[in-house]
Amino acid sequence: MIDFDRVTVRYAESREPMLRDVRLHIPEGELCLVAGRTGAGKSTLLRAINGLVPHFTGGTLYGTVTVHGRDTRAHPPRDLADVVGVVGQDPLAGFVTDTVEEELAYGMEQLALPAPVMRKRVEETLDLLGIAELRDRPLRTLSGGQQQRVAIGAVLTSHPQVLVLDEPTSALDPTAAEDVLAAVTRLVHDLGVTVVVAEHRLERVVQYADRLLYLPGDGTVVDGPPDAVLAGIELAPPLIELGRVAGWTPLPLSVRDARRRAGDLRQRLADASPPPAAPVPDGVPALTARGVVVRYPGTVAVRGVDLDLHPGQVVALMGRNGSGKSSLLWAVQGSGPRQSGTVTVPGPDGDTDPKALPAAQARRRVGLVPQTPGDLLYLETVAAECAQADRESEVPDGTCRELLDHLTPGLPADRHPRDLSEGQRLALALAVQLTAAPPVVLLDEPTRGLDYRAKRQFATVVRRLAAQGRAVVVATHDVELVAILADRVVVIAQGEIVADGTAAEVMLASPAFAPQVAKVLAPQSWLTVDQVTTALTRTEVPR
Amino acid sequence: MTDRAVVDSGPPARVSAWSGVRSVRAGRLPRSLHPGAWWCWALGLATAASHTTNPLPLAMIVAAAALVVVRRRGDAPWALAFRMYLVLGAVIVAMRVLFRLVFGGGQGDHVLLHLPEIPLPAWAAGIRLFGPVAAEQLLGGFYDGLRLATMLICLGAANALANPKRLLKAVPGALYAVSTAVVVALSVAPQLVESVLRVRRARRLRGAAGHGLRALRGIAVPVLADALDRSLALAAAMDSRGYGRTAAVPAGQRALTGALVLAGLVGVCVGTYGLLDATVPGYLGLPMLVAGLATAVAGMLLAGRQVRRSRYRPDRWRLAELAVAGCGLATAAVMTMAGTVDPERLYPPVSPLTWPELTPLVVLAVLVAVAPAWLAPPAPTANPAPRPLPVPPAASGRTDHTSPRDTAQPEAHR
Numbered sequence: 001m002i003d004f005d006r007v008t009v010r011y012a013e014s015r016e017p018m019l020r021d022v023r024l025h026i027p028e029g030e031l032c033l034v035a036g037r038t039g040a041g042k043s044t045l046l047r048a049i050n051g052l053v054p055h056f057t058g059g060t061l062y063g064t065v066t067v068h069g070r071d072t073r074a075h076p077p078r079d080l081a082d083v084v085g086v087v088g089q090d091p092l093a094g095f096v097t098d099t100v101e102e103e104l105a106y107g108m109e110q111l112a113l114p115a116p117v118m119r120k121r122v123e124e125t126l127d128l129l130g131i132a133e134l135r136d137r138p139l140r141t142l143s144g145g146q147q148q149r150v151a152i153g154a155v156l157t158s159h160p161q162v163l164v165l166d167e168p169t170s171a172l173d174p175t176a177a178e179d180v181l182a183a184v185t186r187l188v189h190d191l192g193v194t195v196v197v198a199e200h201r202l203e204r205v206v207q208y209a210d211r212l213l214y215l216p217g218d219g220t221v222v223d224g225p226p227d228a229v230l231a232g233i234e235l236a237p238p239l240i241e242l243g244r245v246a247g248w249t250p251l252p253l254s255v256r257d258a259r260r261r262a263g264d265l266r267q268r269l270a271d272a273s274p275p276p277a278a279p280v281p282d283g284v285p286a287l288t289a290r291g292v293v294v295r296y297p298g299t300v301a302v303r304g305v306d307l308d309l310h311p312g313q314v315v316a317l318m319g320r321n322g323s324g325k326s327s328l329l330w331a332v333q334g335s336g337p338r339q340s341g342t343v344t345v346p347g348p349d350g351d352t353d354p355k356a357l358p359a360a361q362a363r364r365r366v367g368l369v370p371q372t373p374g375d376l377l378y379l380e381t382v383a384a385e386c387a388q389a390d391r392e393s394e395v396p397d398g399t400c401r402e403l404l405d406h407l408t409p410g411l412p413a414d415r416h417p418r419d420l421s422e423g424q425r426l427a428l429a430l431a432v433q434l435t436a437a438p439p440v441v442l443l444d445e446p447t448r449g450l451d452y453r454a455k456r457q458f459a460t461v462v463r464r465l466a467a468q469g470r471a472v473v474v475a476t477h478d479v480e481l482v483a484i485l486a487d488r489v490v491v492i493a494q495g496e497i498v499a500d501g502t503a504a505e506v507m508l509a510s511p512a513f514a515p516q517v518a519k520v521l522a523p524q525s526w527l528t529v530d531q532v533t534t535a536l537t538r539t540e541v542p543r
Numbered sequence: 544m545t546d547r548a549v550v551d552s553g554p555p556a557r558v559s560a561w562s563g564v565r566s567v568r569a570g571r572l573p574r575s576l577h578p579g580a581w582w583c584w585a586l587g588l589a590t591a592a593s594h595t596t597n598p599l600p601l602a603m604i605v606a607a608a609a610l611v612v613v614r615r616r617g618d619a620p621w622a623l624a625f626r627m628y629l630v631l632g633a634v635i636v637a638m639r640v641l642f643r644l645v646f647g648g649g650q651g652d653h654v655l656l657h658l659p660e661i662p663l664p665a666w667a668a669g670i671r672l673f674g675p676v677a678a679e680q681l682l683g684g685f686y687d688g689l690r691l692a693t694m695l696i697c698l699g700a701a702n703a704l705a706n707p708k709r710l711l712k713a714v715p716g717a718l719y720a721v722s723t724a725v726v727v728a729l730s731v732a733p734q735l736v737e738s739v740l741r742v743r744r745a746r747r748l749r750g751a752a753g754h755g756l757r758a759l760r761g762i763a764v765p766v767l768a769d770a771l772d773r774s775l776a777l778a779a780a781m782d783s784r785g786y787g788r789t790a791a792v793p794a795g796q797r798a799l800t801g802a803l804v805l806a807g808l809v810g811v812c813v814g815t816y817g818l819l820d821a822t823v824p825g826y827l828g829l830p831m832l833v834a835g836l837a838t839a840v841a842g843m844l845l846a847g848r849q850v851r852r853s854r855y856r857p858d859r860w861r862l863a864e865l866a867v868a869g870c871g872l873a874t875a876a877v878m879t880m881a882g883t884v885d886p887e888r889l890y891p892p893v894s895p896l897t898w899p900e901l902t903p904l905v906v907l908a909v910l911v912a913v914a915p916a917w918l919a920p921p922a923p924t925a926n927p928a929p930r931p932l933p934v935p936p937a938a939s940g941r942t943d944h945t946s947p948r949d950t951a952q953p954e955a956h957r
Contacts, residue, residue, distance in 0.1 A: 081785030094780030360750030
C-alpha cells in the first residue's frame, strides 16, 4: 500500500537530512505505529506519505514514495485526497467549516462526489464513529475527543485506503483517548484501512500495532514487529520496562499479556512492600484555598473547591478535559477569574491573597506555567527572554539563565524560542517563572508533546523543585507521569474535588487512573517500574 | 439542518428514491427555504416601501414582514436579531423627527410649540437652530424616517429568515474561492480573539502591565505567531483534503476566462458612469452596462465550469421558493403600479395637512407581501427538546458492533 524507496528528505536550513535512505513497505490493512523522539522526523515521515513533504513544506525529497500505485512526485496532496486521509495534531486547526455535518462533507465536495453518495456516507460515518448526536453542533463547542473523532470522520468520508494520524491522542484525557483509539482499531479491523499513527505515549497504542517504525533520530528508520523493535530501544512504555526487569521474552505489549505472565513476578514480590507514601506534612500550608468558585457565562467551572498545598509536596491534579483543572489553577494564581472564595499565601509581610496583589507581586507568591508555554515568550532569542525575566523579577543578571541551565543544560542563547522543541520551550517558560522564586509553582498540562526522555527529565526537575521546599501542582492526564511524580493526587470532576489522597490510594482505587504496572501487579500496590526494580534487588540480592 | 423528516424516515438507500417526489410531497415539511428566496422577497418589500411615504402602507409592510418572521424563522442566533432591526428602525424615525425639530426651518402653519431660537453668526445663514415647531415639519420627518426604517426592517427580516452561511454556499462556482475565504475568515476570527485573550492573561503571569507599547508587542508577537502556525496547519489540511483540485484546463481557455471577466467588469464600470453622467453619449450608458454584465457573467460561467466540486445538500429552487420570491416581486410591481395610478395617495402632502389614505392596489400589495407566512414551509427547529449533548463516553466507541458496520462495509470496500 505504502512504499518508500530509498527516500531521503533534506530541508534547506539543516545540514543533516531528516530521513536518510529509508526503505519501507507497509502492506494493506496494517496498523503501523511511528515512534521516536521529538524532532526525529516522525512528522516528516507521515507528511511524506501524502506528498505534503515536499509539495507543501518545501525541502528536497530524493527517492520515491508510492501510495496505492501513485507516485507522490507526480501527485500533489490534493490529488491524493481520495487515497490518503491525514489528521493533524490539533484537529481544530484543520477544520474548514463550522458544523460537524458540513465538516464531514467538505472533503467529498472537493472530490466532486454526487450529492446522494455524500449524504449516505455522512450518515454512515456519523454512526461508525459514534458521533451521530453531534451532527448539528458547532465544531468549537465539542470536547477534544469529539473533535478528534470528527476530524477522523471528516477524512474517512472520502473512503481513503490509508489513514495518517499525527499524535491523535496527545491532548486527550485517558477515556477520550480510548474512544479515539477504539474508533481507529475498528477501522483497521472492519474496513481494512491502512493506518499510520505517530504517538509519544506508546503505552496507549502499541498493543494494537502490527508494525513499529522507530526513528532513532539520525534519519534512519528501524522497522519491525513491535515487541522486537521495543526490545532494542532505549526508552519504552512502563509495561515494556517491567517486562525487561522481569526478564520476559517476548515482551508483553498489552496489560492482558503481561498479567497472564505476571504470576511468578507477583510471587517474587510477595514479601516486599512498596515504599510508604511520603508523610503528610503538618506544617503551615504554602497556599490555602477555601470555597473557590469560578463561573463563566452559562457554566460553573469550579464549584467551591478547598485546597491546601504543602511545601515539598507534588500534587497531581487530574480529571477529564473541561473538568475545571485549568480554571482552578488560574483562579488560585490570581490572574484568572474567581467569583468567590479565598486564597491565602503566607508571605514575609503576613498572609495575602495573590489576586489582591499587582501582577508583578503575585507571581513572586504563586508561579503558573500555562498550557501553551509559548504564550509567555515574545522576544527573539533565549538570551533576551532570560534578560527580560531578570529585569521583571528584579534579580541579579544571569539568574534566569542559571536556572535554565539547571533545567536543560546548553540551550543556545541566540536560538529563537519558537524554534525550540516542546521540552526546551517548557523549560524556558519554567525558568522564566522560577526567576521570581515563587514558593508555589503551578504547571498546567506541562507534558503535552513531550517524549519519554523529556518527560523523565521533567519529572526530575519537578522533584528537585519539591526538594527545595516548593509546593508544586501539576495538572495532567498522563497517569504514568503521575505515578512516578506525585505525592498526592486530586481528582476533579465538574468543578468539584471527587478524590483526594496519596498517589497510591487514588490511583489504585480506580481503573481509569491506574498506571500499567499497577494493573499488571494488582492486587499488590506497585505504581512504577522503579519501585519494582528496587524491591527486586533488595529482596533477591541476599539470596 | 434541512429535511430532518427525510433523514429519519429510513435507511440511507431510500433517500435517493425519495428525492424525485420530494419536491411535491415534502413541500410542507419543515425545512429551511433557499436563502435567495427570502432575500428576493425582502428586497421586493423594500422596493415597495421605497415607492411611498404614506405611513399606512409602510406600517402595514412592517407588520407583514414581522408576521412572516415570527411564523417562519428558525431558532438560530441570527433569527433573533430581528428585534434589533425593529429597535434600529424606531431609532431612525426618532432621529429624523429630532433633526427636524432642531434644524427646524419652520415651514408650516400649525405651530405646535415655540422653542427659543439660538441666534447663529452670519456665516451660518440658512441654518436655524430651534425656533417655532410646526406639525408639518415634524410629520415630514416622520414620513421620511418611516420609509427608511421600513426598508431597513425588510432587510432585517431577510437576515432573520435566511441562513447567512447557506447563502454563502449558494454562490456560483466561479466565486467559490471567495466564499471559502469568507467561511475560513468567519471561523478564524473567534480563534484570534481567543488567542488574544489567552496571551493577555499569560502576560499577567509574567507580571507585565496590561497596556502600553511594550505590552502591545508582548501580545502581538505570540498572537501573530499563533495565527501563522494555525493558518499553515489549515492550509495543509485543506490541501490534503483535496481543496483546489481543478479539472485540467488548457492555458488558452484560462486566459480567455480571465480576459472575459476583466473586460466585462470594465464594461460595467464604463456603463455605470455613462448612466450616471448625462453628458456622455447614450450608447455608453445602459447598453454598455448590459454588454459588460453579459460578458462578465459569461466569463464567470466559464470559470465556474473549471471548478470541479459538488455540493452537499444543496438548496434547490422548489415551488415554495418560487412562490416566496414571486410574492416579493409582485409586491414591488403592484406598489409601483399603484404609484403610477395614484401618486398623491402614495406621497400624501404634509402641507396642507391631510389624512393618509389607502387604495385597493396598496392593500393588495401588502396582502401579497404577507402571503409567505403561509406559503413558505415552517422552519425546522434544530433542537425540539434540549437533547443530551455530550457524547456517551466510552460506550459509543466500542460496544455497538453490529449496526454501523453493516451499513458502512459494502461502500468502504468499493
